[in-house]
Amino acid sequence: xxxxxxxxxxxxxxxxxxxxxxxxxxxxxxxxxxxxxxxxxxxxxxxxxxxxxxxxxxxxxxxxxxxxxxxxxxxxxxxxxxxxxxxxxxxxxxxxxxxxxxxxxxxxxxxxxxxxxxxxxxxxxxxxxxxxxxxxxxxxxxxxxxxxxxxxxxxxxxxxxxxxxxxxxxxxxxxxxxxxxxxxxxxxxxxxxxxxxxxxxxxxxxxxxxxxxxxxxxxxxxxxxxxxxxxxxxxxxxxxxxxxxxxxxxxxxxxxxxxxxxxxxxxxxxxxxxxxxxxx
Amino acid sequence: xxxxxxxxxxxxxxxxxxxxxxxxxxxxxxxxxxxxxxxxxxxxxxxxxxxxxxxxxxxxxxxxxxxxxxxxxxxxxxxxxxxxxxxxxxxxxxxxxxxxxxxxxxxxxxxxxxxxxxxxxxxxxxxxxxxxxxxxxxxxxxxxxxxxxxxxxxxxxxxxxxxxxxxxxxxxxxxxxxxxxxxxxxxxxxxxxxxxxxxxxxxxxxxxxxxxxxxxxxxxxxxxxxxxxxxxxxxxxxxxxxxxxxxxxxxxxxxxxxxxxxxxxxxxxxxxxxxxxxxxxxxxxxxxxxxxxxxxxxxxxxxxxxxxxxxxxxxxxxxxxxxxxxxxxxxxxxxxxxxxxxxxxxxxxxxxxxxxxxxxxxxxxxxxxxxxxxxxxxxxxxxxxxxxxxxxxxxxxxxxxxxxxxxxxxxxxxxxxxxxxx
Numbered sequence: 089x090x091x092x093x094x095x096x097x098x099x100x101x102x103x104x105x106x107x108x109x110x111x112x113x114x115x116x117x118x119x120x121x122x123x124x125x126x127x128x129x130x131x132x133x134x135x136x137x138x139x140x141x142x143x144x145x146x147x148x149x150x151x152x153x154x155x156x157x158x159x160x161x162x163x164x165x166x167x168x169x170x171x172x173x174x175x176x177x178x179x180x181x182x183x184x185x186x187x188x189x190x191x192x193x194x195x196x197x198x199x200x201x202x203x204x205x206x207x208x209x210x211x212x213x214x215x216x217x218x219x220x221x222x223x224x225x226x227x228x229x230x231x232x233x234x235x236x237x238x239x240x241x242x243x244x245x246x247x248x249x250x251x252x253x254x255x256x257x258x259x260x261x262x263x264x265x266x267x268x269x270x271x272x273x274x275x276x277x278x279x280x281x282x283x284x285x286x287x288x289x290x291x292x293x294x295x296x297x298x299x300x301x302x303x304x305x306x307x308x309x310x311x312x313x314x315x316x317x318x319x320x321x322x323x324x325x326x327x328x329x330x331x332x333x334x335x336x337x338x339x340x341x342x343x344x345x346x347x348x349x350x351x352x353x354x355x356x357x358x359x360x361x362x363x364x365x366x367x368x
Numbered sequence: 369x370x371x372x373x374x375x376x377x378x379x380x381x382x383x384x385x386x387x388x389x390x391x392x393x394x395x396x397x398x399x400x401x402x403x404x405x406x407x408x409x410x411x412x413x414x415x416x417x418x419x420x421x422x423x424x425x426x427x428x429x430x431x432x433x434x435x436x437x438x439x440x441x442x443x444x445x446x447x448x449x450x451x452x453x454x455x456x457x458x459x460x461x462x463x464x465x466x467x468x469x470x471x472x473x474x475x476x477x478x479x480x481x482x483x484x485x486x487x488x489x490x491x492x493x494x495x496x497x498x499x500x501x502x503x504x505x506x507x508x509x510x511x512x513x514x515x516x517x518x519x520x521x522x523x524x525x526x527x528x529x530x531x532x533x534x535x536x537x538x539x540x541x542x543x544x545x546x547x548x549x550x551x552x553x554x555x556x557x558x559x560x561x562x563x564x565x566x567x568x569x570x571x572x573x574x575x576x577x578x579x580x581x582x583x584x585x586x587x588x589x590x591x592x593x594x595x596x597x598x599x600x601x602x603x604x605x606x607x608x609x610x611x612x613x614x615x616x617x618x619x620x621x622x623x624x625x626x627x628x629x630x631x632x633x634x635x636x637x638x639x640x641x642x643x644x645x646x647x648x649x650x651x652x653x654x655x656x657x658x659x660x661x662x663x664x665x666x667x668x669x670x671x672x673x674x675x676x677x678x679x680x681x682x683x684x685x686x687x688x689x690x691x692x693x694x695x696x697x698x699x700x701x702x703x704x705x706x707x708x709x710x711x712x713x714x715x716x717x718x719x720x721x722x723x724x725x726x727x728x729x730x731x732x733x734x735x736x737x738x739x740x741x742x743x744x745x746x747x748x749x750x751x752x753x754x755x756x757x758x759x760x761x762x763x764x765x766x767x768x769x770x771x772x773x774x775x776x777x778x779x780x781x782x783x784x785x786x787x788x789x790x
Contacts, residue, residue, distance in 0.1 A: 098698060101698075105590065105594075106594075108590055109590050109591055112587045112590060113591065113606065113609050113610075115587065115666065116591075116609055116610060116612075116613050116666065116669060116670075117609050117612065118628075119613075119624035119625055119666060120612060120613060120620070122627060122628060122634060123620065123623065123627060126627060134630065134632070134633060135627075135632055135633060135634055135637050136637065179415075183411050183415050184412060186408050186411060186412065187408060187409045187412035189408050190405045190406065190407070190408025191405075191408075191409060193401070193408075195398060195401040195402045195405050196405040196406070196409070197405070197406065200779070200783075200784070202409060203784050204775075204779050205413070205421075206409075206412060206416060207784050208416075208420075208775070209416065209420050211723060211724075211771065211775045212424070212727070212768065212771060212772075213726070213727020213728075213744055213767060213768070213771060214727065214729060214744075215729045215744040215747050215748055215764070216424060216427070216727065216747070216767060217420060217423075217424065219427055219751050219760060219761070219764055220423035220424035220427040220764075221419070221420070222751070223423060223426055223427050223430065223757075224422065224426050224427075225423070239419045240419065242415070242419070243415065243416055243419040243420040244420075246415070246416060250412070300615060303617075304617045304618055304619070306618075306730060307729055321617065321618075321619050324619045324623070325619065325730075325734075328622070328623060328626065329734070336623055337623070340617070340619075340620040340623050340624070343616070343617045344616055344620060347612065347615040347616045347617065348612065348615075350615055351611055351612055351615045354615075355608070355611075
């Protein structure tokens with residue numbers, strides 16, 4: 089990296105720059121990692137106790153994790169989160185993929201404007217979306233129901249699916265479809281045997297985005313859910329606002345692990361997709 | 369002879385195999401394909417419209433909708449219609465008011481009417497509900513009876529307010545949202561000094577968003593540069609460090625910042641331990657504007673790094689080398705050759721971060737304290753606590769117009785197609 093002809097000034101700058109970047113990356117990653125050891129704190133504090141710093145085994149405990157497992161409310165919230173995110177993802181992925189197929193056709197009229205509208209749920213501030221939904225959904229009886237939150241989350245998740253699937257479809261060779269038709273396959277068969285395998289990575293990563301959007305969403309839940317539909321983020325929100333206990337850190341740690349797994353999946357899919365499309 | 373025949377055949381219209389005009393056939397096929405494409409988009413379009421856009425349109429309607437007085441005090445509304453707004457209205461308006469009060473109390477709508485009028489003129493609520501209780505036993509002349517019940521009925525301001533609120537649509541919510549109000553002669557004037565709040569909040573929202581965008585740019589630019597210039601096997605690893613926060617729950621990241629920044633938190637502990645500050649000198653870094661800016665910068669930084677990275681990746685490293693070999697020093701070659709080529713990335717990233725931060729709600733609500741609250745927090749306050757939904761809708765309407773304008777600019781400058789996720 090550093091050229092041979094670099095003078096002392098350049099060498100100094102080179103290493104200074106590396107250190108600066110290291111600090112910025114630390115700024116990015118440290119806040120996420122810091123909750124992990126703290127969640128094993130034996131004391132109900134939010135900071136490292138002297139015992140933890142000297143690696144005293146007694147200073148660590150699993151008590152906050154036991155707290156989660158023994159707390160009906162957390163378990164119930166976890167179930168709610170999964171159920172809501174699952175159905176929201178199914179709706180968002182199906183509708184989003186079909187729309188992306190249409191948007192990627194060269195004949196699509198007003199492509200830019202329609203794309204802009206379909207992506208707007210990602211851009212409009214959540215508080216506005218949630219407030220609007222609250223008024224409308226309460227009029228049609230969808231507040232304090234699972235269906236209401238699922239619909240809301242599906243709407244908020246669709247832009248991600250549209251973006252990722254259209255991205256996979258750029259460079260999609262339309263002549264493959266004609267070839268399949270030519271060889272006697274009908275449209276349905278062509279879709280499932282030719283198009284879908286090729287756009288699958290985009291669909292899955294779009295779906296994962298939609299899933300995490302729903303799984304992490306709290307503003308719409310604040311407005312639309314009743315006590316029965318509380319999700320994990322809603323529960324954390326209450327925990328942070330009312331009385332913050334290290335149980336929150338244990339939940340946070342579990343969520344970090346889930347995001348690491350999701351990220352790994354996305355990364356693998358991206359590589360596979362690039363390989364399939366011949367980009368690498 | 370044969371040449372002429374060929375020429376004549378070319379001059380005629382081109383036909384398709386079945387004898388129809390080829391042009392028509394092509395048009396027909398194109399139209400069919402357009403319909404198919406549109407048909408594929410339609411289900412999502414309808415879904416997003418019903419579950420998302422229509423509710424927002426309804427909410428915006430609420431910001432100008434003003435049915436309460438109009439619907440519940442019909443006689444007063446009719447009686448005041450031709451009142452010129454000078455002095456106090458005549459006996460028939462007072463009689464209509466008494467009749468309406470009796471009716472509204474019976475239909476239990478009096479509370480809503482009183483609340484609505486109270487938003488316009490504070491102190492009216494108790495007068496209205498109090499008078500409504502006595503209204504049933506009132507006898508003509510009603511003017512004296514009402515004024516006997518409460519002096520306020522003899523005030524011109526109350527009647528002007530009622531007349532103004534009698535209209536089924538009003539701009540008063542939008543005026544309130546920019547710290548203005550109607551005065552007694554229906555002129556638009558600024559709100560009293562001590563009641564002005566929203567202009568300051570809008571200003572603060574813009575200021576925090578700007579600060580966050582600048583911070584993200586300052587922190588994101590070096591990292592994106594490093595990622596774009598490192599060999600792929602290292603940059604992929606570092607990229608994960610950028611993407612992990614992107615995938616981590618917003619609430620987890622906000623919680624982490626509370627843990628780090630609070631006065632008994634990790635950073636303060638560290639600084640006390642290293643002796644930078646004394647035990648008494650612990651710094652308040654959270655529950656104020658600083659906490660909001662730090663946490664939001666952290667949360668939105670990936671949205672800056674990713675567009676910058678994808679632009680920087682396309683800049684051939686040979687350009688910098690060429691500049692250097694032509695005699696420019698490293699600083700000049702960076703400023704004059706490299707940086708100008710990253711401007712599209714800077715624009716895309718900054719605009720995206722600005723758009724996303726301007727509507728932020730969760731983070732300011734949790735770590736913002738009093739000085740770090742943004743406009744979204746006030747919308748939520750009026751939605752959930754003060755229940756002044758009209759004002760919430762008006763504040764939301766202003767915010768929405770701002771965001772949509774920025775989004776429009778973004779789509780013109782960057783293009784929605786070029787939005788990258790990971």
